[in-house]
Each structure stands twice: as C-alpha cells, then as structure tokens.
Amino acid sequence: MSEHRGAPTGEPLVSIQSVSRRFGDVQALEQVSLEIRQGEFFALLGPSGCGKTTLLRILAGFEHPDSGSVTLDGADLLAMAPHRRPVNLMFQSYALFPHMNVAKNIAYGLEREGVPRREIRERVDEVLATVGLTGLARRRPHQLSGGQRQRVALARAIVKRPRLLLLDEPLSALDKKVRAEMQLELKRLQHEVGITFVVVTHDQEEAMSLADRIAVMSEGRVRQIDAPVPLYERPADLFVADFIGANNLITGVVTTDGLRVPDVGVLPCPAAPDAVGATATLAVRPERVRLGADGGLVGVVRDVTFFGGTTRVAVDVTGLDRPLLATVAGAAAVGLGDKTRVDWSGADAVLLDRA
Amino acid sequence: MSSTLTPQRAARTDVGPRGRRAARRERLAGRLATLGPGLGYLVVFLLVPLALVLSYTLFHRGRFGGIVYEASTDNFTRVADGLYLGVIWTSVKLAGLTTLLALLLGYPTAYLIARLPRRWRTVALVLVVLPFWTNFLIRTYAWIILLNSEGVINRTLTGIGAIDRPLELLYTPGAVVGGLLYAYLPLMVLPLYSAIERLDPQLREASANLGARPARTFWSVTLPLTLPGVLTGCVFVFVPSLGNFVVPELLGGGRTVMVGNLIRDQFLKARDWPFGSTLALVVIALLVLLLMAQAWATRRLAGGNRA
Numbered sequence: 001m002s003e004h005r006g007a008p009t010g011e012p013l014v015s016i017q018s019v020s021r022r023f024g025d026v027q028a029l030e031q032v033s034l035e036i037r038q039g040e041f042f043a044l045l046g047p048s049g050c051g052k053t054t055l056l057r058i059l060a061g062f063e064h065p066d067s068g069s070v071t072l073d074g075a076d077l078l079a080m081a082p083h084r085r086p087v088n089l090m091f092q093s094y095a096l097f098p099h100m101n102v103a104k105n106i107a108y109g110l111e112r113e114g115v116p117r118r119e120i121r122e123r124v125d126e127v128l129a130t131v132g133l134t135g136l137a138r139r140r141p142h143q144l145s146g147g148q149r150q151r152v153a154l155a156r157a158i159v160k161r162p163r164l165l166l167l168d169e170p171l172s173a174l175d176k177k178v179r180a181e182m183q184l185e186l187k188r189l190q191h192e193v194g195i196t197f198v199v200v201t202h203d204q205e206e207a208m209s210l211a212d213r214i215a216v217m218s219e220g221r222v223r224q225i226d227a228p229v230p231l232y233e234r235p236a237d238l239f240v241a242d243f244i245g246a247n248n249l250i251t252g253v254v255t256t257d258g259l260r261v262p263d264v265g266v267l268p269c270p271a272a273p274d275a276v277g278a279t280a281t282l283a284v285r286p287e288r289v290r291l292g293a294d295g296g297l298v299g300v301v302r303d304v305t306f307f308g309g310t311t312r313v314a315v316d317v318t319g320l321d322r323p324l325l326a327t328v329a330g331a332a333a334v335g336l337g338d339k340t341r342v343d344w345s346g347a348d349a350v351l352l353d354r355a
Numbered sequence: 356m357s358s359t360l361t362p363q364r365a366a367r368t369d370v371g372p373r374g375r376r377a378a379r380r381e382r383l384a385g386r387l388a389t390l391g392p393g394l395g396y397l398v399v400f401l402l403v404p405l406a407l408v409l410s411y412t413l414f415h416r417g418r419f420g421g422i423v424y425e426a427s428t429d430n431f432t433r434v435a436d437g438l439y440l441g442v443i444w445t446s447v448k449l450a451g452l453t454t455l456l457a458l459l460l461g462y463p464t465a466y467l468i469a470r471l472p473r474r475w476r477t478v479a480l481v482l483v484v485l486p487f488w489t490n491f492l493i494r495t496y497a498w499i500i501l502l503n504s505e506g507v508i509n510r511t512l513t514g515i516g517a518i519d520r521p522l523e524l525l526y527t528p529g530a531v532v533g534g535l536l537y538a539y540l541p542l543m544v545l546p547l548y549s550a551i552e553r554l555d556p557q558l559r560e561a562s563a564n565l566g567a568r569p570a571r572t573f574w575s576v577t578l579p580l581t582l583p584g585v586l587t588g589c590v591f592v593f594v595p596s597l598g599n600f601v602v603p604e605l606l607g608g609g610r611t612v613m614v615g616n617l618i619r620d621q622f623l624k625a626r627d628w629p630f631g632s633t634l635a636l637v638v639i640a641l642l643v644l645l646l647m648a649q650a651w652a653t654r655r656l657a658g659g660n661r662a
Binding site for chain 1: 568
C-alpha cells in the first residue's frame with residue numbers, strides 16, 4: 001500500500017455516519033457509513049441508481065441527508081453552505097462557464113476567495129501547465145475538445161487546493177484511448193498534489209485502476225469497502241462477486257468434502273466446517289478454472305471467444321443452468337462442440353451467502 | 356487512345372452540371388411551394404403597404420385632404436420641428452421606462468417560475484398569459500375604474516384616512532406607463548422564463564462549489580447567460596409600447612401624447628396622410644435600428660455561449 005507517495009496516511013479525513021436519503025418512494029441511501037482517509041484515492045462504485053451520485057452531492061452540499069452525519073476533519077460538513085465547503089467537484093458534464101475563457105473559468109474560484117490578482121495569474125498558469133493546457137488560456141470552452149474540457153474542469157477544481165476533490169464519472173464522456181491516458185494522468189496528479197480524491201463511477205475497471213480503496217454500492221447500501229485486489233479475490237457477497245469482473249456462481253449445499261450440487265456432484269471449495277449442511281453459493285473466477293484437466297466435471301464446449309492475449313471458453317455442464325466460463329492464456333486447445341473436463345482447486349473458490 | 360477517351364469524358368462532365376441544375380430547380384420549386392403562401396401574404400400585406408407609406412412621405416396634403424403628388428422633402432423638415440421630436444422623445448422615454456420596469460418585475464417572476472416544480476410551472480405560465488384572453492380595450496378601461504378620482508384606489512385611501520383629497524392618478528404619464536406595463540409584462544416574462552429554464556442548473560452548482568455566494572452566482576453566471584432572453588423581452592415590450600395609442604388615449608386622457616396618437620391623428624383627424632406616413636417612417640426606422648442592434652448583440656452573446 002505504501003509504495004507510492006500519495007499513499008493514505010490512515011488518518012480519517014471524511015467520516016460518513018449512517019446517512020440516509022429518500023426521494024419519494026426511492027430510498028437513494030440507506031444507513032451509509034464509511035470513512036475516507038487523508039490522501040487516499042477513494043472510489044464509489046456501483047450500477048446507476050445505486051446512490052453513489054446522491055452521496056457525492058451530499059458531500060458537495062447540493063443535497064441534504066434525511067438523517068446521519070458527515071464530518072470533515074472532525075467539523076460538521078452538513079452545517080456548512082455549499083460555497084463555504086473546502087470541497088471541490090468536477091462535474092460529469094464539466095459545467096464549464098460557456099461565457100468565460102479557460103483562464104477565467106479557472107480563476108473564478110480564486111476570485112471568490114479574494115486571492116490577489118497577481119497570485120491568481122500565477123496559480124492559473126501553474127495549474128494550466130499541470131494539466132497540460134498551457135497556451136489555451138484564451139480559448140472558450142466550445143473551442144476545446146472533450147479531453148481538453150475535462151482538463152479545464154479538473155484544473156478549475158484543483159486550483160482551489162481543496163481538502164477533498166470529488167470527481168463525478170470523470171472519464172465517461174471520453175473515448176477509450178483518451179480515457180486510458182487521462183486515467184494515468186489523474187493518478188499521477190493525485191500523487192503530485194496530494195489531495196484526497198473521491199471518484200464516483202459505474203466502470204469497475206476505472207475504479208480498480210485508479211483507487212486505493214473502493215466502496216461497492218447497490219440499492220443505496222454499501223456492500224463492501226476494500227482495496228481492489230481483495231475486492232476481486234474475496235468478494236463479501238453475491239452482488240459484489242457478480243458485479244466485479246466475471247464469475248462462475250453455483251449454488252449448492254455445503255458438505256465436508258465441498259459443495260454438493262444436485263445432478264452435478266460435489267464441487268471443490270474452501271473448507272467451511274461451521275457451515276456444513278447450509279445452502280451457499282460458490283464463486284470461482286474464469287481464470288482459476290482449468291480446462292482438460294483430469295477429474296472435475298465433464299462438459300461440451302459451447303462458445304470460444306478469442307481476445308488476443310486470452311481466450312474465454314464457455315462449457316455446458318449437465319445440471320448447471322449457466323455455462324461455466326474458463327479463461328485460458330493464448331489460443332484455446334479446444335473447439336466448438338468438443339467434450340472437455342473443467343476443474344478448479346478448492347482454495348481458488350469463494351463460498352458466499354452461507355445461510 | 357486519347358481521341359476515344361475525350362468524348363466520353365466530355366459526355367460525362369456534361370451530365371454532371373445538367374443533373375445538378377435539375378436538382379437545384381427542383382429544390383427551388385420545393386422551397387417556393389412551402390414558402391409561397393407566407394411569402395405572398397407578406398408581399399401583399401406588408402411590403403406593398405410599406406412601399407405606399409414610403410412613397411407618401413414625399414408628397415403633401417391637399418387643401419381638402421387627399422394627396423398632392425408633388426415630390427418634396429417638406430415632411431421631413433416638419434418632423435425635425437421641436438414639437439414633433441419632443442413627442443417622439445417622450446414616447447421613447449415612456450416606452451423605455453415601461454421596458455425597464457417590466458424587466459425589473461419580470462426577471463424575478465420568470466426566475467421563480469423556472470424554479471417551481473415542473474407541474475406548477477405550466478400553471479404559473481398560464482396565469483401569466485391569462486389576461487391576454489380578455490379584450491385589450493376592456494382591460495385598459497378597467498384601469499380607469501381603478502385610477503379614477505372616484506375610483507377604487509382613491510376611495511380606499513380616503514376611506515382609511517390615508518389622504519384627504521383624491522390623488523390625481525388617471526391622465527398622468529404614470530398611468531400610461533402603468534397601463535403599458537400591465538399590457539406587455541407577459542411579453543417580458545415568457546422569453547425570460549425560456550432563457551432561465553434552459554440554463555443548465557449545474558452551472559449554478561458549479562459556481563456555488565467554487566465558493567460563490569448566491570448573489571455572486573446570479574451576477575456572474577445566471578444573468579450573463581440569460582442576456583439574450585433579456586434582450587428579446589426588452590424588444591418585445593419596447594416595440595409595441597412605442598407605437599401604442601390606445602393606452603395614452605384612455606389613461607393619458609390626451610394629455611400625454613405619444614407618437615402613436617400623433618400618427619393616428621394625422622391619418623384620421625388632420626387627414627394629412629403624407630405627414631402621418633413620415634412620422635410612421637421615423638418610428639419604423641427607430642425600431643429597425645433597435646432590432647438590428649438586438650440581433651447583433653444576441654449573435655455576439657450566443658457565439659460565446661455555445662457550450
């Protein structure tokens with residue numbers, strides 16, 4: 001965790017305690033509690049409508065929770081008007097002022113603080129250099145490309161040196177190539193300026209590649225808060241297992257030998273002596289599934305998808321309602337309609353929702 | 356080789372322009388078919404009368420009315436007379452004041468309507484235009500009942516002992532401005548509403564997020580971005596106010612003469628059509644200048660405001 005400069009110090013900066021918010025019949029947030037540490041890159045990840053944007057708007061002050069508390073550096077954030085919070089937001093639509101040029105847009109926040117004119121000019125030049133837009137200061141927003149607008153929005157937010165920078169789907173409007181480039185740049189910038197970043201996204205790859213820690217949200221609740229690797233390898237529940245990456249999910253009854261699935265057999269899974277006899281779901285990543293091994297299950301290859309570096313093979317196994325996915329390196333040794341065996345070791349699987 | 360190729364190529368290039376010409380003719384015919392009725396209406400009922408008005412300005416009135424077709428510039432020297440310029444100036448002042456008051460009243464109204472929940476906005480907008488469903492003359496007469504020395508306002512004020520003698524409310528420039536304001540306020544509110552409603556609410560949030568108080572957000576973001584709507588509203592109110600002659604007649608009592616009354620009197624009372632036309636031309640010229648200025652300003656604003 002501590003191999004880079006912007007690593008979190010562990011001190012909580014923002015503390016969100018049992019925050020709930022209702023819009024009519026929709027429970028946007030339900031008892032959400034989480035802590036964001038000083039200097040970390042935190043991601044709120046979830047499908048649309050999971051409440052992540054509402055939480056972001058509460059931090060910025062555009063929404064008020066029905067109950068719960070939010071503190072920043074121990075001070076009550078909810079008691080502060082939006083324009084007094086040391087929190088800046090980079091809007092998903094960028095929300096650049098169309099009647100002002102780039103320099104004016106960036107200077108706007110500093111002017112509100114009453115920063116001297118000379119210092120404003122220096123800081124604007126400096127931040128333009130940071131985001132690589134030197135020379136475009138006199139352009140109007142409509143004269144810029146999507147990527148350039150995004151940089152202006154970012155510059156406008158970081159020039160105020162906020163305690164907390166919020167980014168609402170920062171990369172969603174960019175095409176794939178620019179997005180990868182900006183991802184790297186955001187990360188570099190976060191290390192450089194040392195501001196705490198909170199990014200809201202529905203894109204798990206974005207969250208995984210950017211964030212130190214991720215809160216996975218669904219239907220107004222936080223499902224799991226963890227670093228990317230544990231989140232991927234040890235999902236806390238079915239939703240997370242299904243939402244993050246691809247997963248094979250099989251439901252059965254826990255026994256001392258593994259998971260017993262009717263009409264299929266006993267499948268390898270980690271030992272769970274306390275759960276014997278209970279119903280549970282086994283999750284195993286496609287890249288952990290071996291093809292053509294001895295033992296295991298017998299199936300018929302239904303689909304082979306070549307991705308270049310890897311190949312994904314879908315295998316129909318009698319008794320399972322969904323085909324098993326296996327990812328193999330390079331090209332697959334099996335073809336459509338071939339009979340093959342699939343297997344995995346119990347240690348590579350996770351048992352979820354043990355009832 | 357080349358001798359066999361050349362005619363072919365020539366033939367091919369010949370087909371091109373001919374086909375294009377035919378396509379252009381077709382497009383033109385299509386445009387005429389759709390534009391035709393409207394264009395015809397404008398030519399007959401706008402351009403022809405306008406040409407007549409323009410040509411009358413060069414002639415003068417006969418002894419018993421009618422028109423003497425002898426060209427001269429006498430009408431224009433007469434307009435330059437202080438009396439008539441004074442009336443035009445008074446009209447511009449009254450219409451200008453009406454426009455300013457309409458803006459000051461209309462902007463907050465439009466702003467509040469634009470921030471209402473969606474289903475209440477329609478209700479509010481219907482209420483704004485509701486007076487238009489009543490006859491203009493009747494609405495203006497109603498003001499006489501309000502402002503009369505024996506009218507509702509004066510009787511209420513004397514009744515509660517606020518004043519001893521009735522105030523002179525009717526037949527004043529103030530009554531004219533009040534009447535014009537009442538008549539044309541909706542024309543200010545509607546374009547302002549549409550400009551404010553179209554404004555991305557995230558821009559206001561961005562302004563607050565960057566540390567601006569609500570008042571600063573209004574002056575730096577909301578107002579500059581709704582200026583095209585402000586200009587449209589001002590033109591919509593100023594133009595009909597300047598030419599109005601019913602309100603000055605009924606509420607100004609002939610004591611506050613505006614250019615509209617003057618033109619009407621030249622045509623109907625003095626029967627001096629050429630001079631009436633000249634006065635009308637002056638008003639038209641003023642308004643054309645105003646509209647050009649508005650179009651120029653709007654284009655400049657819109658050029659920078661494209662998101």
